[in-house]
Amino acid sequence: MSMNIFRQEFNMRLKSVITWSVAQAALIWVYVSMFAAIGQDAEFMSEMMSKFPKALLTAFGMTGLDFATILGFYSFVFFFIQLLLAIQAANYGFSLVSIEEREWTADFLLTKPVTRTQILTSKFLAALAGLTITNAVVWIGTFVFLNLYKGEKMFEIKALLLMLASIILFQLFFLCVGLLISLLVKRVRSVTPYAMGLAFGMYLLSVFGDMLGDSVLEKLTPFKHFSAPYVFENGRYDWPLVLISVAVIVISLAASYVLYNRRDIPAVV
Numbered sequence: 234m235s236m237n238i239f240r241q242e243f244n245m246r247l248k249s250v251i252t253w254s255v256a257q258a259a260l261i262w263v264y265v266s267m268f269a270a271i272g273q274d275a276e277f278m279s280e281m282m283s284k285f286p287k288a289l290l291t292a293f294g295m296t297g298l299d300f301a302t303i304l305g306f307y308s309f310v311f312f313f314i315q316l317l318l319a320i321q322a323a324n325y326g327f328s329l330v331s332i333e334e335r336e337w338t339a340d341f342l343l344t345k346p347v348t349r350t351q352i353l354t355s356k357f358l359a360a361l362a363g364l365t366i367t368n369a370v371v372w373i374g375t376f377v378f379l380n381l382y383k384g385e386k387m388f389e390i391k392a393l394l395l396m397l398a399s400i401i402l403f404q405l406f407f408l409c410v411g412l413l414i415s416l417l418v419k420r421v422r423s424v425t426p427y428a429m430g431l432a433f434g435m436y437l438l439s440v441f442g443d444m445l446g447d448s449v450l451e452k453l454t455p456f457k458h459f460s461a462p463y464v465f466e467n468g469r470y471d472w473p474l475v476l477i478s479v480a481v482i483v484i485s486l487a488a489s490y491v492l493y494n495r496r497d498i499p500a501v502v
Contacts, residue, residue: 235347235351235352235354235355236298238347238351238352238356238359238361239355239356239358239362241361242355242356242359242360243359243362243363246359246360247363248261249321249324249363250363250364250366250367252316252459253321253367254366254367254370255370256317257314257317257318257367257370257371258370258371258374260310260313260314260317261310261371261374261375261378262315262333262374262378264306264310264313265303265306265307265310265378265379265381265382266378266382268283268303268306268383269383271382279424287493295395295459299326299341299436301377302388303382303383303388304388304389304392304393304465305465306378307375307379307388307393307396307461308396308461309461310460311396312456312461314371315456315459315461316432316436318364318367318368318400318403318404318407318446319373319407319431319432319435319436319455319456320428320429320432321367321404322364322403322404322405322406322407322408322411323408323410323411323427323429323431323432324424324425324428324456325360325363325364325408325411325422325427326353326360326407326408326409326410326411326412326413326414326415326423326428327411327412327415327421327424327427327428327431328415329353329356329357329360329411329412329415330353330356330412330415330416330493331415331420331421331424332424335380337372346428349493350490350494353489353490353493357408357412357486361404361408362407364401364408365401368400368401368404371400372397372399375393375397378438379393389468391468392464392465392468394454395464395468395470396461396464396465397468399470399475400462402455402459402475402478402479402482403455403458403459403478405482406436406455406458406478406481406482407431407432407455409429409481409482409485409486409489410431410481410485411428411431412485412486412489413485413486413489413492414427414431415427416489416492416496418495429459434502435454435456436454436456437454438450438454438456438457439451439454439457442454442457451474452474452477455478457471457474458471458474458475458477458478459475459478466500469476
């Protein structure tokens with residue numbers, strides 16, 4: 234029965250997964266293809282960037298990057314990849330259990346010979362499988378397009394692998410937090426505003442943290458926990474911040490199971 238739930242959930246999201254994956258591949262292709270032109274005139278690019286307001290550079294994660302190298306340029310592109318990943322993962326998290334409550338089909342599922350823990354686990358794994366496909370597309374697209382447009386320039390593989398390896402935890406953060414919030418509110422009438430609010434809210438915390446030099450705000454958002462410029466400059470993760478994300482994931486997921494098992498599921502009368 235659990236496998237049937239997983240299969241049904243996965244099939245329901247398959248079209249969405251394909252759409253998000255194609256969007257990510259297109260984003261990587263469009264931006265990385267620009268490096269062929271930008272990389273040839275790195276001095277002009279650096280001079281032009283120096284004239285931009287610092288607040289604008291900070292808002293788009295463009296501080297401390299070397300646009301003369303393809304990996305430095307990709308670190309800038311990776312910010313936009315993260316933003317799309319955040320919206321997708323948050324969308325899946327908010328819709329994981331709320332869609333059935335909204336469509337009044339949750340009580341039908343609970344009449345089946347399966348526990349609530351098994352239901353939530355099957356749904357969660359189906360969402361995670363969809364996110365993993367998008368993750369794989371990002372990996373493949375990154376390596377294909379970087380090698381296609383790097384020309385004579387080489388890049389450090391370790392820093393790139395660290396950036397890409399952070400995606401799974403980044404996705405899990407928004408998936409688990411979205412799930413928890415959906416269970417804390419009485420009813421999610423529309424998933425999109427919640428998902429956009431969570432993703433852009435975390436992004437704005439990152440921006441304001443940089444602008445204000447506020448380390449407290451940095452501790453709250455995964456956009457700082459998995460900062461591509463930091464990995465590019467230091468060749469490693471900021472582990473204290475990464476562990477905060479891990480703690481949020483574990484706590485959110487555990488709390489979600491508790492809340493779902495205690496939740497009063499509305500029934501059709």
